[in-house]
Amino acid sequence: MKTSIRRSRRAAIAVALGAALALTATACGDDGSGTGGDKGAEGSGKGQVLFWDNNGGVRTDIWKEVIADFEKANPDIEVKYVGIASTEYQSKVDTAIQGGGLPDVGGVGAAMLAGFAAQKVLDPLDDRLAKSSLDGKLNEDMVKSLKAAGGGDGTLYSIPTSANNGVLYYRTDLFEQAGLDEPTTWDKFYEAADKLTDADKNKFGYTIRGGAGSIAQALDAMYGQSGITSFWDASGDKTTVNDPKNVAALEKYAALYKKDTPSADLNNDFTKMVAQWDSGTIGMLNHNLGSYQDHVKALGADRFRGIPQPVGATGKRVQVSNPVDGLGLFKNSKNKGAAWKFIEFATSHAESSKFNESAGQVPSNNDAAKDAWISKAEPTKLAAAALTDGSTTIVQLPYYLPDWNTISKADNEPNFQKVLLGKMSAKDFLDTVADQLNAAQAEWKQRG
Incomplete structure (x- = not known):
């Protein structure tokens, strides 16, 4: 193998x-730019800006509001919006890199940043930020996260828009009916998953993500249970992904499939998983802050809660890092001046607040993060507290590896489905992932 x-x-x-x-x-x-020598141009600061949204469909409506605000404030600039599903975004950008047709501005989160930066298709943004109205206004941790994800040279290639965090959503009405405690520990989580399941009545305790995006959720469950707090061993050469404690944790987690979860979960990405939870009688869902508003619309705020991930046996919470999202300026843009104006506007106080209230995420703009809606959106408030009160240790995923996105998605999602189906052991699956990660880490270190 x-x-x-x-x-x-x-x-x-x-x-x-x-x-x-x-x-x-x-x-x-x-010129080594990865765009056939095309360095682009500042342009007139007017005209059209092509914007690719990396979460099209989910965030289309709110982006169109931001664009309308921008065009009203900048009548000589038109923003052409293209929404691309998150599962298709990286492949579309990669295709455009090879064949041409990149946008002026695109969503560039930490998970895919290293791959794009390695191909040198993004403009460095440090100088633009230092000279802009955003200087000193953006969350420093988010900025550092994106700098670290850019491949290790400390350059900022994406302006942060928001940060996400893992959330355990649970149906308060179903828990109360069953006499269950809030699932604040992994033991209570598994107890609830089992007790709330009655497959004959199409009732399940949990919905597991088996389709696109499944690996990150599985990693969160693994490290959360094992309590391992570093993605690499002391040498920095070998990943802890296939540590025996993580293997045991994945075995327990994957065993939920079809026992305490719907069989449809095998192919569910986050949109299908969220829709299934919102419309059915499933007790718990692991997702992130981004789906909070969907649950409010479907269930009402009084039938569910969104709490930080369960704590382990030590009483400490361990979870993997959630990538910061952002906006990048593509190097071959012929209208960089106008494109930068759009990025600057979209991450300003008012627009950052508007966007993140809709998305249910933590704003990158420090002033927006102080707005009243934050305290009213309970999962966002609790997530922010969990990250600052010392109760949570974050396992930093290696977003800096150019191969990370491929390894954690396309290369291994089919194998995770085999684990759920019992056709591949958790150990073989994690050993495969570990081999790929160790090779990618060695290659990255040699390059550095």
Whole structure:
């Protein structure tokens, strides 16, 4: 198995290098930008700006409100909006990198930042930020997170818009009917998942994410139960993903599938999982702050709560980092001045507050984070407190690895489904992931 993984990695690298060389051969005076030598231009500060939303459909309505506000304040600039589903966004950008047609501005979160930065298609934003009205107004931790995710050179390639956090949503009405305690510990979580399940009546204690995005949720459950607080061992060369404690945790978590969860979960991404929870009689859902407003609309605020992830046996909460989202300026833009105006406007106090209240996330703008709606959105308030009161340890995922997004998504999501179906052991699955991560870490260190 390990040999096939290494062959697969070498093949993928060869393809990428071949594509890069092909671009070099056809470019005139390639400057190493990854865009065929096209450095773009500042432009007139007017005209059209093409914006790709990396969470199209989910955030389309609120982005259109922000765009309408921007165009009203800047009547000489038109923003053309293109919404792209989160599951398709990276592949669409990668295709555009090779074939042309990149936007002026695009959603660039921490999870995909290293891959784009490595291909040198993003403009550095440190100088623009230092000279803008945003200087000193953005959450410093979010800025640091995006700098760290950019591949290790300390450059800022994306302006943060918001931060997310893992949340355990549970149906307060169902818990009260069953006489269950709030699922604040992993033991109470598993007890509730079992007690609330009556498959014959289509009632389940939990919904597990088996489709797109499943790996990050599984990692959160693993580290939360094992209590391991670092993604790498002391040497920094080997991942702790396949530590025996994490293997045991994944075995227990995956065993929930079809026992205490719907069988449809096998293919559910977050939108299907959220819709299923909102419309059915499922006790618990692990997602993040982003779906809070969906639950309020579907259930009403009095039928559920969103609380921080359960604590382990030590009384400490351990969870994996949730990527900061942001906006990047693509290097080949011919209208960078206008594009930057849009980024600056979208992350200003009023627009940051409006956007994040709709998304249910923590604003990057410090002034927006003080607005009244934060205290009224209970999951956001509790998440913010959990991250600052010393009760939570964050396991930092290696967003800086250019291969991270591929390893944690396309490469291994089908194998996680095999684990749920009992066709692959948790140990074999995590050993496979660990081999890929260790190779990617070694490659990154050699490059550095």
